[in-house]
Each structure stands twice: as structure tokens, then as C-alpha cells.
Amino acid sequence: MRTRTWAPYALIAPTLLLMAVFLVYPIASVGWFSLRQHTVTQPWKNAFIGLENFRRMLFEDPLFWQSLMFSAKWVVVEVGLQLVLGLVLALIVNETFIGRAVARALVFSPWAVSGVLTTGIWILLYNPSTGVFQQLAQWGIGDPGTSVLGDPATVFPATVVTELWRGVPFFAILLLADLQTIPNDLYEAAAVDGAGRWRRFVSVTLPHLRDAIVLSTLLRAVWEFNNVDLIYTLTGGGPANQTTTLPLYVARKAVDSHDFGYGSALTMAGFAILLFFSVLYLRLSKFGSRA
Amino acid sequence: MTQTITRPATVVPPPAPPRRKKHRDPSRFVRLHLPLALYLLFTLIPFYWMLVFALRPAGETALVPWPITFEHFDTVWNGIGFGLFFRNSLIIGIGTLVVVTVFALMGGYALARFKFRGQRVFLLALLCTQFIPGAMMLIPLFVIFKNAGLLNSLTGLVIADTAFQLPLALILMSGFVRNVPVELEEAAMVDGCTRLRAFFAVTLPQLRPALVAVGSFAFIGAWNNFLFALMFASRQDKFTLPVGLSYALGEFNTDFGALAAGGVVAAVPVVLVFAVVQRFLVQGLSAGAVKG
Known part of the structure; x- marks a missing residue:
């Protein structure tokens, strides 16, 4: 026009300025810090040290690898399960039935709840003395005094x-x-061709949803x-660092030990990993190439 | 431009039910009602559990408490200071809502209605911001905020929330603007309106659902933001509800009633807002906004 x-x-000027x-500036600054020794509590040691932080991260820090592995496991399990359940739920509330509007508002509502509040609610549910497992134990299901968040065997599924x-x-x-x-008409045509419900889902619904699935899984994975x-609020990364993700590890480095240099190197690593896998994912899924 | 406009002005096509037949299908119970009921239980039991703890006198264990008490609400609202945290969260939420909506409207309009040099780069940059881990940017952001004197300030939190929410809001908004036929605006301009008048008189009224969706998105995001509020506001009189709650999680490990009442205070506004706007959200996304 x-x-x-x-x-x-x-x-677009205000948006550009804020961005x-x-x-942009914080990313550049993280990149710069990652090449430095920078500890708030020991400013006399601050200096440019090149790739030393990355060497330390790759070869001397088992917690980096452990937190990275847990992050990967967390992302795969969460996104996978959320996608499957979300798809089933979307299919259900897409049907016509009485009270659909109310059902939608109710099942969607946890989306609006913050992470901290989610923790608060589930701590009430999980607590060993008056929680939901105690209630079930009273009805004869399971053992009383079960602490799902304190037990290394159950902390992961409980968090998931x-x-x-x-x-x-x-x-x-x-x-x-x-x-x-x-x-x-796509469904009607398929029905005329004798396709059953499952067949219609596989040949009509899924291909149509492909781009939306790729985009939503990618955004959600990031x-x-x-x-x-x-x-952070539910397990604090414990017990024994079992549920420490990479960002949680970064936050702890920055907040507790004030080690900005090393924390920045960890951040750069996380950023690079995210970018690499995002591009790979978009390539492999041939996003946007639907006919 | 002298042609009459025949394109319908409706932004949102009515959702088409996939199957119209209303036969009595026994498999509907297994396919539809049973899983829906199970999922509703999964969604609602946690909410109910919180409500029970918030209304039940301390020390009781009844699943349906009667008589109920409001003592926990009195404790958190007046004793712990949730009244003040609520006020802070409300100011930040509304501030972010206004700024994000206005800037997203401006930028979204620019993307949808103009062709300009650098447009593709701008769009790409907006998308790339979605990969920036907010949590991992805490260190440099903290330095910026400290140097700018924005620590312990509600304005600072509005700015931080705005910066991180604006890119996605702008992309959404440009999709909404694109769905309003440009011919309407052009017709008004042919009739002698300036572009600005044409926008306010013709396009803006059509964007009402979009403003509601994007605005409440921003409000909920700011209301729920934890990390920025935790890092940039250490003084208790600037605490927000999530920060107050996080301290309640540590401090009142035994006082579940107070935790639950605080949770209800934090949940009610956003859950109500969301219940009203989720319809617009689904309609807007399905009208093509998600395709950018």
C-alpha cells in the first residue's frame, strides 16, 4: 500500500526500543560475561579469561551434565504427555454436547494459574499429613504418610x-x-468413502493439524x-539435585554464589542448545511445507 | 475503489461442528463423557482442595467443611500483607495490559497494513525472541535495572513484563488486524477520512475481541510473573502475589490454611478473567492469527 x-x-519504534x-543487549552482555571471571563477592578477581568458563563447564562440572540431562528428560516427557492429552482434550471439547461452553472454561482454567500458585495448590494435595494420599489411605488405598515429593522414587512423576x-x-x-x-466437507467426503472414525482422524484431522502441532510443541519445548x-518452588531442584534443570542451576549460580561469569557461560550453552534443536526440529518436521 | 464492498465484515467464522448427526450413539459415553468427566476431576480436585483448606478451620479434616471460616483470609490479607501484594500485582497487571496492548496494536497494524524495508527481518526478530530464556537473562537484566534505578519499582516490573510479552502479542495482533478487510478502511479514506480517522472509526471497533484477547493475555502474564518480581523487588512493600506466595510456601509449612487462602486470592482474578476470554482466544487463533 x-x-x-x-x-x-x-x-514499531517502541517495540524495537524495548527489544x-x-x-538484544542482555544477550550480548551474557556473551561478554561468559568470557570473563566475574563474581560479585570477589570483584578483585574479575578479568577476561577467554573460554576458561566453557572448559570448566564441559570437563569439570558434573552438575552441568546432570542438569542438562534432566532438562532433556523433563522437556521430552512434559511436551509429549501434554501434546497427547491436549489433543485428546481438544477433540473431546470440539464435539457438540450440552454444557460444552462451561466444560471448556473449566478444563482450560489451569492455564491461567501461575507456576508458584500451581506449586502452592499441589503442595496442599501432596502433603503427607492432610493431603490427598492421606485421604486415600483412610479409604484403604495406599499407605498413610506417603510423601511423594520427599521420596526420590516418586518426586519426578509427582512433578510431571x-x-x-x-x-x-x-x-x-x-x-x-x-x-x-x-x-x-473433508469429513463428509471421507465418510462417503467409507472411512471409519479412526481412519478419518488419521487421514483428515492429523495432517491438517500438523503445522499447529509442530509449532505448539516447539514453543512449548522452549x-x-x-x-x-x-x-524452583516445588522441589527446589532436590532431593539431592535430582530435579535440577539447567536454568535452575544458572539461577542458583547467579543468585546464591554470585558467579555471573560462569552463570553466563551456562546460559550461552543453554541458548545454543535450544537454537540448535529448534532449527533441527523445524527442518526434520518440514514445517510449513504442507501442500 | 468505487465498487461496493461485498466481502463480509465478520472477523470470525462460526465454528463448524465436525459431525451434525444427532443420533443416540452408545460409544459417545466411552469416547466423550467418560474421559471428559475424568479430566474434569483432574482439573477441579486441586482447585477444590485449595478452597477446602482456605475455608476450613485449622486442625479439621472434613472434606466438606461446615461451618466455614474466613480467619485464614484475614490472616493473609491483613496479617501477612496479601492486601498490599494484591494491590501491587493489580497495578503491574493493568499497567502491562495497557502498554502491551497499545504497542502491540501499533506494531501489529504496521505489520499488517504496510510494506516496508526490513519488515521480514523485524518479523524474524520477533519470532526469535520466543527462544530467549527469560530466566537465563536474569543476570544482565539485573545489571540494567540496577543502573537504571528500576529496582524495587512497580514501573520497572511493568517495563520488564512488557518487554518480554510484547513480541508475541504483536504477532498475534497483526494476525487480528489482517482479518479486518482493508477495503473498509480504504472506503473511509476515499470518503475523506485521514488514515488515522479511518483506523479509529472503522478498524478499531472490529478489533474489540482482539483487544480483549491480547490485553488479558498480557494481564495474566504480568500477574503471574514470578522471577522478575522475585529478582527486581526485594523490598516487602513491592512484593507481588507470586512472591508473597513463594515465601508462604517456605514460611508457613505448617499453616496450610494461610497458604490456601493466599492461593485463592491469587487465583480468583485470573481464573475469572480467563473463563471470560478463552472463547475469544480460541476464535481469534482459529481465525488465522496463529499463522501470523
Whole structure:
């Protein structure tokens, strides 16, 4: 559209400014810090040390590898389960039934709840003295005094379920939105051709949802990788660092030991890993190439 | 431009039910009602558990408490200071809502209605921001905030929340603007309106659902933000609800009633807002906003 050329630039100027100051500059600054020894409590030691932080990270820090492995496990399990449950939920609330509007509002509602609040709610549920397992024990199911968050055997599934409660609605909402754009005649044509319910789902619904699934899993994977609130408040990374993710480890380095240099190197590593896997994922899934 | 406009002005196509037949299908119970009921239980039991703890007198264990008490709410609201945290969260939430919505509207309009040099790069940069881990940016952000004197300031938190929410809000908004037919605006301009008048008179009213969706997105995000509030506001009079809650998690390990009441205070506004706007969200996303 023909127009005076300054108008669009004026309109995006505030966004550009905010992005430059609060997103671009911090990344550059993290990159710079990662090459330095920089500890707030020992400023006399601050100096440029090249790749020393990265050497330390790769070869001398078992907690880096441990937290990275846990991050990977966390992302794969969370995104996988959220996608499957979210898709099932979207298919259910896409059907026509009485009370659908209310059902949608209810099942989507945990999406609006913060990570800290989710922790608060589930600590009430999980607590060994008055929680839900104690209640079940009273009814004769399970043992009384079960502490799912304190037991190394159950802390992971307990944390996963907590995040699922809040995370599934995201997928359900996005996939429901995309389900509603599938033209009805596709289903009718498939039905005329004698396709059963499962066949229609596999040949019509899934291919149509492909781009939405790729995009939502990618966004969610990045988000789950970076998600700190819930794990930080629910388990604090414990017991014995068992549930420490990479960002949680970074936050601890920065906040507890004030080691900005090493924390920045960890951040750069996380950033590089995210970028690498995102590009790989988009390539492998052939995103946007749907005919 | 003298043609009459025949394109319908509706932004949102009515959702098409995938199957119209209303037959009595016994498999519907297994396919539909049973899983829905199970999922509703999974969603609602945690909410109910919180409500029970918040309303039940300390020391009781009844699943349906009666008589109920409001003593826990009195404790958290007046004793622990959740009244003040609520006020802080509300200011940050509304501030972020206003700034994000206005900037997203401006930028989204620019992306949808203009062709300009650097447009693709700008869009790519917006998408790339989604990969930036906010949690991992805490160190440099802290330095920036300290140097700018924005620590312990609600304005500072509005700015931080805005910076991190604006890119996605802008992308969403440009999709919404694109769905409003440009011909309407052009017709108004042919009739002698300036572009600005045409925008306010013709396009903006059509964008009402978009403003509601993007605005409440921003409000919920700011209301729920924990890390920035934890890092940048260490003085108790600037605490937000998530920060207050996180301390309640540590401090009142035995006082579940107070924790639950604090949780209810933090949950009610956002859950209510979301219950109202989730419809717009689904409609807006399915009208093509998600395709950017």
C-alpha cells in the first residue's frame, strides 16, 4: 500500500526500543560475561579469561551434565504427555454436547494459574499429613504418610503431573482453534468413502493439524526448557539435585554464589542448545511445507 | 475503489461442528463423557482442595467443611500483607495490559497494513525472541535495572513484563488486524477520512475481541510473573502475589490454611478473567492469527 514511509517505523519504534534494551543487549552482555571471571563477592578477581568458563563447564562440572540431562528428560516427557492429552482434550471439547461452553472454561482454567500458585495448590494435595494420599489411605488405598515429593522414587512423576495440570490446556486451546478450521466437507467426503472414525482422524484431522502441532510443541519445548517457577518452588531442584534443570542451576549460580561469569557461560550453552534443536526440529518436521 | 464492498465484515467464522448427526450413539459415553468427566476431576480436585483448606478451620479434616471460616483470609490479607501484594500485582497487571496492548496494536497494524524495508527481518526478530530464556537473562537484566534505578519499582516490573510479552502479542495482533478487510478502511479514506480517522472509526471497533484477547493475555502474564518480581523487588512493600506466595510456601509449612487462602486470592482474578476470554482466544487463533 502506498504511504509515507516513516509511518510503519514510527509504529514499531517502541517495540524495537524495548527489544533492543531488554532482549538484544542482555544477550550480548551474557556473551561478554561468559568470557570473563566475574563474581560479585570477589570483584578483585574479575578479568577476561577467554573460554576458561566453557572448559570448566564441559570437563569439570558434573552438575552441568546432570542438569542438562534432566532438562532433556523433563522437556521430552512434559511436551509429549501434554501434546497427547491436549489433543485428546481438544477433540473431546470440539464435539457438540450440552454444557460444552462451561466444560471448556473449566478444563482450560489451569492455564491461567501461575507456576508458584500451581506449586502452592499441589503442595496442599501432596502433603503427607492432610493431603490427598492421606485421604486415600483412610479409604484403604495406599499407605498413610506417603510423601511423594520427599521420596526420590516418586518426586519426578509427582512433578510431571503437577506441570501437566497446568500445561495441557495450552495444547488443548491451540489445537482446538486449529480443529475448528478443518472444513466439514473433508469429513463428509471421507465418510462417503467409507472411512471409519479412526481412519478419518488419521487421514483428515492429523495432517491438517500438523503445522499447529509442530509449532505448539516447539514453543512449548522452549518454554518447558526455560521454565523455572514451578520446579524452583516445588522441589527446589532436590532431593539431592535430582530435579535440577539447567536454568535452575544458572539461577542458583547467579543468585546464591554470585558467579555471573560462569552463570553466563551456562546460559550461552543453554541458548545454543535450544537454537540448535529448534532449527533441527523445524527442518526434520518440514514445517510449513504442507501442500 | 468505487465498487461496493461485498466481502463480509465478520472477523470470525462460526465454528463448524465436525459431525451434525444427532443420533443416540452408545460409544459417545466411552469416547466423550467418560474421559471428559475424568479430566474434569483432574482439573477441579486441586482447585477444590485449595478452597477446602482456605475455608476450613485449622486442625479439621472434613472434606466438606461446615461451618466455614474466613480467619485464614484475614490472616493473609491483613496479617501477612496479601492486601498490599494484591494491590501491587493489580497495578503491574493493568499497567502491562495497557502498554502491551497499545504497542502491540501499533506494531501489529504496521505489520499488517504496510510494506516496508526490513519488515521480514523485524518479523524474524520477533519470532526469535520466543527462544530467549527469560530466566537465563536474569543476570544482565539485573545489571540494567540496577543502573537504571528500576529496582524495587512497580514501573520497572511493568517495563520488564512488557518487554518480554510484547513480541508475541504483536504477532498475534497483526494476525487480528489482517482479518479486518482493508477495503473498509480504504472506503473511509476515499470518503475523506485521514488514515488515522479511518483506523479509529472503522478498524478499531472490529478489533474489540482482539483487544480483549491480547490485553488479558498480557494481564495474566504480568500477574503471574514470578522471577522478575522475585529478582527486581526485594523490598516487602513491592512484593507481588507470586512472591508473597513463594515465601508462604517456605514460611508457613505448617499453616496450610494461610497458604490456601493466599492461593485463592491469587487465583480468583485470573481464573475469572480467563473463563471470560478463552472463547475469544480460541476464535481469534482459529481465525488465522496463529499463522501470523
